[in-house]
Amino acid sequence: MNDHQPLECLNTDLSSWEIGPYHGALPGPMKLRLKLDGEIFVSGEVETGYLHRGLEKAFELHSWQASIAYADHLDPEGAAFGELALCLAVEDIAEIEVPARAQCIRVIVSELARVSSHMGFIVRMARAVGAETMVHYVLRDRERILDLFELLTGARFSLNFLRFGGVKADVTEGFIERVLEVCDLTQVRLKEYNDLFTFNHAFLKRTAEIGILTPALVAKYGVTGPTARAAGVDFDVRKRYPYIGYEGLDFQMPVESSGGGAHSRFLVHLREIAQSVSILRQSAERVPPGDFAIARIEKEFAVPEGEGYARIESARGLLGCHVVANGSTNPARVQFRTPTSSHLLLVPELITGRSIEDLPVLLASLDLSMAEADR
Amino acid sequence: VDTGEILNKLKKAIPGSVLETSRFGRSDQHAFWLEVRSLAQVAAFLKDEPAIALDWVENLSAIQLDQALVATYFLRSSIHPHTLILRISIVPESQAKEVQLPTVTASWQMAEPFEIEIQELFGMRFTDAEGRPAHVGAQRLPKGWNGFPLRKNYVFPTQFLGIPHSRKSLGAGGSGR
Numbered sequence: 001m002n003d004h005q006p007l008e009c010l011n012t013d014l015s016s017w018e019i020g021p022y023h024g025a026l027p028g029p030m031k032l033r034l035k036l037d038g039e040i041f042v043s044g045e046v047e048t049g050y051l052h053r054g055l056e057k058a059f060e061l062h063s064w065q066a067s068i069a070y071a072d073h074l075d076p077e078g079a080a081f082g083e084l085a086l087c088l089a090v091e092d093i094a095e096i097e098v099p100a101r102a103q104c105i106r107v108i109v110s111e112l113a114r115v116s117s118h119m120g121f122i123v124r125m126a127r128a129v130g131a132e133t134m135v136h137y138v139l140r141d142r143e144r145i146l147d148l149f150e151l152l153t154g155a156r157f158s159l160n161f162l163r164f165g166g167v168k169a170d171v172t173e174g175f176i177e178r179v180l181e182v183c184d185l186t187q188v189r190l191k192e193y194n195d196l197f198t199f200n201h202a203f204l205k206r207t208a209e210i211g212i213l214t215p216a217l218v219a220k221y222g223v224t225g226p227t228a229r230a231a232g233v234d235f236d237v238r239k240r241y242p243y244i245g246y247e248g249l250d251f252q253m254p255v256e257s258s259g260g261g262a263h264s265r266f267l268v269h270l271r272e273i274a275q276s277v278s279i280l281r282q283s284a285e286r287v288p289p290g291d292f293a294i295a296r297i298e299k300e301f302a303v304p305e306g307e308g309y310a311r312i313e314s315a316r317g318l319l320g321c322h323v324v325a326n327g328s329t330n331p332a333r334v335q336f337r338t339p340t341s342s343h344l345l346l347v348p349e350l351i352t353g354r355s356i357e358d359l360p361v362l363l364a365s366l367d368l369s370m371a372e373a374d375r
Numbered sequence: 376v377d378t379g380e381i382l383n384k385l386k387k388a389i390p391g392s393v394l395e396t397s398r399f400g401r402s403d404q405h406a407f408w409l410e411v412r413s414l415a416q417v418a419a420f421l422k423d424e425p426a427i428a429l430d431w432v433e434n435l436s437a438i439q440l441d442q443a444l445v446a447t448y449f450l451r452s453s454i455h456p457h458t459l460i461l462r463i464s465i466v467p468e469s470q471a472k473e474v475q476l477p478t479v480t481a482s483w484q485m486a487e488p489f490e491i492e493i494q495e496l497f498g499m500r501f502t503d504a505e506g507r508p509a510h511v512g513a514q515r516l517p518k519g520w521n522g523f524p525l526r527k528n529y530v531f532p533t534q535f536l537g538i539p540h541s542r543k544s545l546g547a548g549g550s551g552r
Contacts, residue, residue, distance in 0.1 A: 049515035057524055093400060219430060219453065222485030235453070307400040309449060311433070322436040322447065337434035337449075341488040374515075 014042060021050040025360040027124070028370025032347070032359075039355045044348040051374035059334035064090070064164070065299050067331060072158040074336055075372040077120050080113040081314035082372075083162040085321035086334065088243060090164050092308035093325050101290040102166035103244045107283045108179060109152070109161060110244075110312075111276040115186065116145040117315030118226075118269045118276075121367045122193065125266055128364040129206045134197050141189050144182050151175055164301070166293025179284045183277045190274055198270065207263035211350040211362045214260060221349075222342040225317025226272055227366060230264040232257045237313035249282055251275045262365035269367075302329045316340060316367055338372040376426050376457055378405045384424065385417065392417050399460050406447070406460040411476055414463055415504065418482040421450065421459070428452045429459055432479065435489035437497045439527045442466050444474060444499055448486075465499070470528045473498040478509035491515065498523035 020031035029050035035043045055074065059067050067086060074082030084106060091098060098106075119142040126134035146156040152175055153161040153168065161168050197203055213231040217223065228235060236253045238246040254271035256264040303325035311320045317339030324333040343366050350362055378396075385407070386393055392413035399406045409417055421429040434449040448461040465474040478501035479486050490501045491510045501509040522529050533541045 052515065054524065057529075092402065095401060220484050222431065222433075308402070309399070309434075318433065320434040320449065322434065322438075322449075324438055324440075333436075333438040335434075335436040335438070337436075337489075341492075342485060345485075345488065 020047075025128075025363065026370075027363055027366075027368040029374075030344075030370055034351070036356070039357075041351045041354055041356075041359075044351045046344050046347050048344065048370070048373055051370045053375065055375040056334055056336070059331045061330070063299050063329050064301050064303055064331060065297050067334065068162060069158070069160045071334075072160055073371070074338070074375065075314070075316070075369045076157050077369060077371075078113045078117045078315045079157060079159045080109045080162065081312060081319050082336070083159065084110060084244070085310050085312050085314075085319050085336070086323065087162050087164055088310035088312065089308040089321045089323035090303055090325075092310060093306040093323060094164065094303050096165045096294060098165055098244075099291045099294065100245070100288045101170075102292050104283050104287050105167050105171055105292060106162065106244050107246070107249070108171070108280060108287075109149075109159070109167070111279045111283070112145050112148055112179075114276045114315045115273050115280075116142055116149075118273050119145070121269050121315075121364075122266070124364040124367075125207075125262075125361070126197070128360040129203055131197065131203065134193070137189075137196070138193070141186065144185065148175070148178060148182060151178065163293055163297050164303075165295060165297070166291065168293070170292040171287060176284050176287065179280055183281050183284070186273065186277050190270060190277075193270065198267065204263060206361055207266060207365065208259065208261050210262040210354065210358050211265075211346075211365055212259070212261045213265075213346065213350070217346065217349065221345040223317070223339075223346065224342070225313070225315070225339050225367075226254075226268045227265055227317065227339075227343055227346075229254060230256045230268040231260040237311050237318055241311060243310070243312060246279075249279050251279050262361055265365045265367070300329060302327060303331070311337075314339065316369060316372070317343070336372070336375060338369075338375070340369045340373040343368055344373060376455065378457075378459065381421075381427055381457070381459060382407065384427065385420065388420050388424075389413055389416055404458065404460055406462050408462050408464065411463050411465060414461075415477040415479060415481060417461070418479040422482045426455075427457075428454045429457075430454070430483075432483040432486040432489070433458075435486055435493065437493045437499060437525070439497070439525070440464075442470075444497055444526075446476065446493065446499065448479070467498070470526060471522070473500045473523075475500050475502050475506075477501070478503055480509060495520075496523060496525040498526065 015036050017034045020026050021029040031047040033045040058070055068083050071082035071086040072079040119138050122138045123135050150156050153159045215233050218228045218231050218233045234255045254268050256268050305327040307324040309322050320337030322335040326332040394408045396405050396407055421427050429450040429452050431451045433451050436447045438445050443464045443466045445464045451458040467474045493499050495515050503509045
């Protein structure tokens with residue numbers, strides 16, 4: 001159980017309430033089975049699977065070349081992360097050495113995806129508390145990130161940009177300039193978000209005491225990413241198991257040691273955007289010369305027999321990818337460990353003792369992606 | 376603690392639990408292949424032994440290799456720098472039959488969502504210490520779904536709720552993609 005005191009119950013007969021699978025307050029298709037005493041939740045269950053697309057089976061039925069496009073659909077809001085985890089696992093099996101320039105471009109794409117996804121989180125938080133102005137401000141700014149994706153990859157969401165051994169296309173001078181422009185703009189915007197929203201009393205009141213997450217709950221349910229760091233747990237894959245050159249970058253891991261509620265999660269997301277901006281600046285200013293890929297991956301491309309496991313820090317937490325190859329042109333198995341699968345376990349735990357009005361804020365603050373949970 | 380030391384401690388604490396060790400892919404990591412019935416006991420030991428303290432099941436992945444269903448547990452410690460991979464292998468009586476294996480949720484509750492998913496998609500049913508199903512009522516697939524979709528012999532349905540949906544069923548005038 002969470003540490004905070006449950007709200008006073010009316011001790012009326014319990015009523016049942018089912019929400020979903022489609023509802024505006026939910027993060028995606030899912031069903032909540034709730035028991036209420038008056039307006040207070042006394043228990044809850046989460047039912048998932050409504051967005052199951054057979055993604056892991058689809059990998060086995062298509063070529064390695066096509067697998068990148070499928071990895072995009074793991075979490076459409078952070079498509080680059082699915083691609084990256086898959087590429088790292090395959091490159092481990094096939095012992096592919098990725099050029100430094102390509103790794104640097106991957107860092108830029110990853111951090112842009114993190115900023116974009118975190119902005120999506122802010123939008124959902126703002127919407128949950130009815131702060132409509134903030135919704136429009138942040139969506140306006142996220143468009144600038146999506147513009148950069150379009151410029152680099154031709155797509156705004158499903159990027160299909162990473163390749164085994166590199167990336168699809170090289171960066172241009174114009175792209176780097178625009179990344180730096182967006183970094184400048186985002187830094188200004190972060191201050192505006194703070195002034196407008198972060199310590200606004202109405203926002204604080206709606207978020208500070210909701211969904212208090214403790215390090216013990218983090219360890220019990222396998223919570224990772226900004227959600228865990230907002231509960232005081234200092235774990236970030238980029239720091240603990242660095243990949244694609246994060247070890248050479250100077251950045252901090254924001255950890256919130258007080259609170260652990262929805263407001264702490266909001267703060268950590270904001271601070272992580274600032275860190276991503278710093279990483280983007282460092283990477284964009286020193287993109288090394290050289291190739292952006294080892295070779296073009298054709299449809300006949302086959303990965304030698306073997307298996308690999310990669311873990312990366314996605315915008316929502318630890319994303320793992322276990323790949324098994326049998327030497328053919330199709331994967332034998334691609335499996336993903338997604339952060340949302342674990343974070344969903346928190347919903348019944350954190351909702352108990354809270355009132356109906358807290359539900360949208362709690363769900364938004366856990367930054368859940370049903371796409372990656374169901375796959 | 377390195378993998379060799381963990382192996383020695385484990386062999387001493389639970390004799391016969393480790394069947395063999397092998398390298399995981401081309402990595403430096405070693406995987407311990409376990410005797411299936413010892414799994415829950417091994418989980419408790421690896422988590423509770425202070426020098427090992429593998430308190431995280433970072434990932435639990437299943438795969439079908441030939442006839443065998445293989446579960447792979449990717450473990451790490453939040454206190455120590457080491458990680459470990461555990462593997463178990465079970466051959467079902469037939470490809471239409473479920474297999475049973477012990478749940479590790481008594482030691483690692485975070486393994487629950489992985490076990491539920493594997494249970495339905497691979498037909499690997501997790502049971503508690505008394506042999507009872509560990510995840511009753513958990514349902515990801517639609518009720519009455521036939522087969523285990525992630526097994527290699529899975530035959531795709533050609534209709535859903537009585538409506539054919541294969542490309543052939545669209546006929547010559549269909550989308551034909």
